[in-house]
Structures are given as C-alpha cells and as structure tokens.
Amino acid sequence: MPYLYAILAAVVILAAVLLGRTAAFRSRRYTVEPEPGIEIDVEKAAKRLSGAIKIPTITASDPKKADRAPFKQFTDYLEQAFPVAHKALEREIVNRYSLLYRWKGSDESLKPVLLMAHIDVVPVEEGTEQLWSYPPFSGEIAEGFVWGRGTMDIKNQIVLILEAVEYLLEEGFTPAGDIYLAFGHDEEVRGDEGALQIAKLLQSRGIELEYILDEGGAVTEGAMPGVDCPLAMVGIAEKGYADIKITAEGEAGHSSMPPQHTAAGMIGQAVAKLERKQRPARISPYLKEMLAYVGPEMGFGLRLVLANLWLFGPLFKLVFQRTRPGNALLRTTTAVTVLEGGKVPNVLPSKASAIINFRITPGETVDDLIAHVRGVVGDKIKVEAPTATEPSRISPVDGTGFKAIERAVYATFPRSIAVPYIVMGGTDAIRYEPVCEQIYRFTPMLVSTEDLDRMHGTNERLSLENLEWGTRFYMELIKRR
Numbered sequence: 001m002p003y004l005y006a007i008l009a010a011v012v013i014l015a016a017v018l019l020g021r022t023a024a025f026r027s028r029r030y031t032v033e034p035e036p037g038i039e040i041d042v043e044k045a046a047k048r049l050s051g052a053i054k055i056p057t058i059t060a061s062d063p064k065k066a067d068r069a070p071f072k073q074f075t076d077y078l079e080q081a082f083p084v085a086h087k088a089l090e091r092e093i094v095n096r097y098s099l100l101y102r103w104k105g106s107d108e109s110l111k112p113v114l115l116m117a118h119i120d121v122v123p124v125e126e127g128t129e130q131l132w133s134y135p136p137f138s139g140e141i142a143e144g145f146v147w148g149r150g151t152m153d154i155k156n157q158i159v160l161i162l163e164a165v166e167y168l169l170e171e172g173f174t175p176a177g178d179i180y181l182a183f184g185h186d187e188e189v190r191g192d193e194g195a196l197q198i199a200k201l202l203q204s205r206g207i208e209l210e211y212i213l214d215e216g217g218a219v220t221e222g223a224m225p226g227v228d229c230p231l232a233m234v235g236i237a238e239k240g241y242a243d244i245k246i247t248a249e250g251e252a253g254h255s256s257m258p259p260q261h262t263a264a265g266m267i268g269q270a271v272a273k274l275e276r277k278q279r280p281a282r283i284s285p286y287l288k289e290m291l292a293y294v295g296p297e298m299g300f301g302l303r304l305v306l307a308n309l310w311l312f313g314p315l316f317k318l319v320f321q322r323t324r325p326g327n328a329l330l331r332t333t334t335a336v337t338v339l340e341g342g343k344v345p346n347v348l349p350s351k352a353s354a355i356i357n358f359r360i361t362p363g364e365t366v367d368d369l370i371a372h373v374r375g376v377v378g379d380k381i382k383v384e385a386p387t388a389t390e391p392s393r394i395s396p397v398d399g400t401g402f403k404a405i406e407r408a409v410y411a412t413f414p415r416s417i418a419v420p421y422i423v424m425g426g427t428d429a430i431r432y433e434p435v436c437e438q439i440y441r442f443t444p445m446l447v448s449t450e451d452l453d454r455m456h457g458t459n460e461r462l463s464l465e466n467l468e469w470g471t472r473f474y475m476e477l478i479k480r481r
C-alpha cells in the first residue's frame with residue numbers, strides 16, 4: 001500500500017512539473033509599432049532591381065574563366081541607379097569586383113554594423129531556359145513580380161539595402177554608429193576572392209563589428225507543421241561542409257576468376273556502412289534556441305513535449321529525425337553523391353572510389369568526421385577530404401544584433417515570429433568571424449515554401465510587395481540600431 005501512495009505522489013509531482021514548465025513556455029513574440037510612414041515608390045524599386053537582374057553576373061566554378069565584364073558593369077550600374085547613396089557613402093572596390101561602402105555615423109565610440117549580400121548569381125541550368133515564363137536575365141516586371149536570376153538570391157538584398165539607405169538620406173538621417181555595406185562577387189563559389197578579402201581588409205584596419213546581417217532564411221508560411229503564423233527564420237549559425245573521398249584498390253584483370261571483393265565491391269560495402277552508421281542525433285544549442293522560439297506557438301501536445309525536452313528528448317529525436325529537415329537539424333548529414341569504379345563489364349577495376357558529402361553540425365569538426373569515416377570504412381580504404389569547411393560559431397540570441405533584427409522583423413512582418421535557426425548551405429558571413437561575434441543570416445522577404453525552390457531553380461521571382469517590405473525592414477533596422 002505505501003508503494004502505491006509513493007507512485008501516486010510521483011505521478012502527481014511529475015504532472016505538476018510538466019504542466020508548470022509548459023505554462024512557463026511562453027511566446028517570445030512582441031509587437032513593434034512601425035516608424036510612421038515614408039511612402040515607398042515600389043515601381044522605382046522594381047525598375048532598379050530589374051536593371052540589376054539584366055546584368056548577368058554569373059559565377060563560374062573556375063574564377064579564371066569567368067566573364068568579368070558584367071561585374072565591372074554592375075559596379076557602374078549601382079553608382080548610376082543609386083546616386084544619393086553613392087554621393088553620401090564612401091565606396092571602395094575590393095579585389096576588383098567586390099564592393100565595400102561606409103556610411104559614417106555620428107558616434108565614433110560605437111562599433112559599426114555590417115549589412116551584406118553578394119553580386120554573383122548561379123547560372124541557369126542548360127536546357128531549362130525554355131521553362132522560364134520570362135527570360136532569366138530579362139528582369140521583366142509582370143504579374144506583380146520582378147522576374148529573373150538573382151531576384152531572390154540575392155540582388156534583391158543589395159537593391160533593398162540601397163533603397164533604404166537612399167530614403168533615410170533623403171530624410172536627412174545620420175546613423176549613430178558607422179554602417180558598412182559589403183557585396184562580395186563570388187559567394188556561390190565560396191567567397192575566397194570577395195568576402196574573405198573584405199573581411200581581411202577590415203581586420204587589417206582593426207575594425208570590429210557590432211553585428212552582421214547577411215542573406216539567409218526568409219519569412220515563410222506553412223514551413224513547420226503545427227504553426228499557423230509565418231516564421232521569420234534568422235540564421236544564427238551555418239553548417240560546415242566536407243566532400244570526403246574514399247578509394248579502394250584491387251587487382252586488375254579478367255573478371256572470370258574474381259577475388260571475393262573487387263575494388264568496386266569494397267567501395268559498395270563502405271558506402272553502405274557509412275549510410276547505416278550516421279553521425280549521432282543531438283539537440284544542439286542552436287536547435288534548443290529554435291525550439292524555444294517556435295515551440296510556444298504550437299498546440300498543447302507539442303508544447304508539452306518541447307517544454308520538457310529533459311524528459312521527452314529521446315522521443316523527440318526519434319520522431320523528428322524521420323523527416324528530412326528534422327534529420328538535417330539534428331545531426332551531421334551523410335549523402336553519398338559520386339561513385340566511380342570500372343568502365344568495362346568484364347574487367348576487374350584496379351581502383352574504385354566514392355565521394356560522400358557531409359554537412360557538419362556546429363560542435364563537430366572536419367577532423368572528427370574524418371576519424372568517423374576512417375573508423376567505419378576500415379584501414380584498407382584510403383580516406384581524404386579534398387574540400388572541407390568547418391561549421392560556424394553560434395551567434396547569441398540575447399545580444400544587440402539578434403534583438404535589432406527581431407524588432408525590424410516585427411515592425412515589418414507583424415503576423416510573423418522571428419525564429420533562430422541554422423543555415424544548411426554556406427554563406428559569405430562565415431568569413432567575418434575574426435571581426436564579429438554576432439553574425440546573422442536573414443533575407444526580409446515573405447514567400448511560400450514552394451517559391452523557395454525557385455532560388456537556384458526556374459522562374460526565380462520577387463513580388464512587388466516584398467520590395468516594399470524589404471525596404472521598410474532595412475530602414476527599421478538602420479534607424480533603431
């Protein structure tokens with residue numbers, strides 16, 4: 001009998017703890033009254049973006065082969081399209097095609113803020129040109145959108161930043177601290193020539209930045225089951241990247257009397273093992289932050305689970321990893337992408353190889369990953385990492401930068417909630433880690449999740465409303481600091 005009471009008491013206490021924590025799991029959303037309105041000339045903004053799209057600043061994977069004339073043309077275009085900004089701000093051309101602007105603030109004791117984007121765009125995949133409603137470099141303004149490569153990634157961000165700067169200059173506004181603008185010219189091929197050089201330049205001048213805002217998550221509806229409001233996804237970290245090559249060597253010769261395992265067979269087994277032995281799933285700090293913001297917006301059942309991860313963590317991981325986005329948030333992902341073996345059906349290959357693409361979660365390193373691969377495939381197989389980047393640091397959500405972005409989000413997209421998250425792809429922003437503690441990745445545009453597929457895809461386009469919202473977002477951000 002006393003046992004029964006003890007169990008009953010334990011259940012009551014547990015229920016009280018769970019419910020108490022759920023009740024304390026409150027929405028982080030608040031309202032911000034937007035600054036009383038300057039009228040935004042959307043038509044003018046659309047024309048300026050259209051002009052930027054018409055210049056095909058296409059990235060080439062081999063920088064030596066790139067056509068650089070459009071990049072030079074782009075620099076001139078910005079100068080002519082945004083005369084007010086170019087008169088008031090200092091502009092430096094870095095490494096021939098990247099741009100760094102400085103808008104001098106009134107208070108020299110404040111650390112500068114840096115707003116970023118990039119000039120280059122990905123090419124249009126061969127054979128898909130005909131699928132575009134309007135040619136990808138036409139910059140057509142039609143059906144309430146500006147169309148073309150770069151309207152979402154990310155000439156929109158360049159144009160919107162400059163739009164905001166021009167409106168504020170026309171208002172006679174001077175920022176408190178310096179505002180820098182940096183537009184690199186090779187983000188799509190890692191940013192060695194652009195962002196890295198600008199970051200080094202700032203570092204050589206001893207400049208430390210208060211915070212950085214680069215391209216990143218958008219405001220999307222329906223991105224997460226169980227949440228009704230649009231989510232403004234603000235990247236506080238980005239994953240690392242590694243292409244790991246594994247190679248097996250075997251005996252060449254005729255295939256009529258083969259060994260038990262050919263080189264190709266060994267690679268097949270190694271690949272199967274790597275897919276089976278995934279990196280561990282973890283609720284890392286960035287995921288905790290994300291769930292703390294998004295959880296309170298959900299229904300009671302999910303709220304109960306997310307408020308009590310100390311108890312439901314293992315269950316949460318089990319369920320969450322079944323979806324692809326959930327899996328990618330929980331762990332370093334493993335994707336076998338390239339296989340090479342023999343070329344002739346009746347000849348034993350002397351060599352076979354595979355490339356596995358990993359996206360490394362913060363908290364793990366490239367070395368950890370190589371050790372993992374070696375451990376899994378065994379010592380008969382050679383392991384090398386021809387391309388690898390470490391994951392970024394995780395920027396705080398309680399600092400000045402995240403708060404400023406959050407306020408600007410609420411002033412511009414009032415129905416949404418700002419949510420910290422991790423960017424799966426790489427951005428230029430990581431290059432600035434030596435000069436900045438607070439680095440964020442967000443693009444102020446409200447789009448559907450289907451629309452996001454247009455980035456790097458077909459029929460990339462930006463709605464005219466987004467031109468207005470984006471301009472207001474940057475004005476709010478710069479004004480409220």
Ligand SMILES: [Zn+2]
Binds near residue numbers: 118153
């Ligand atoms: Zn981009």
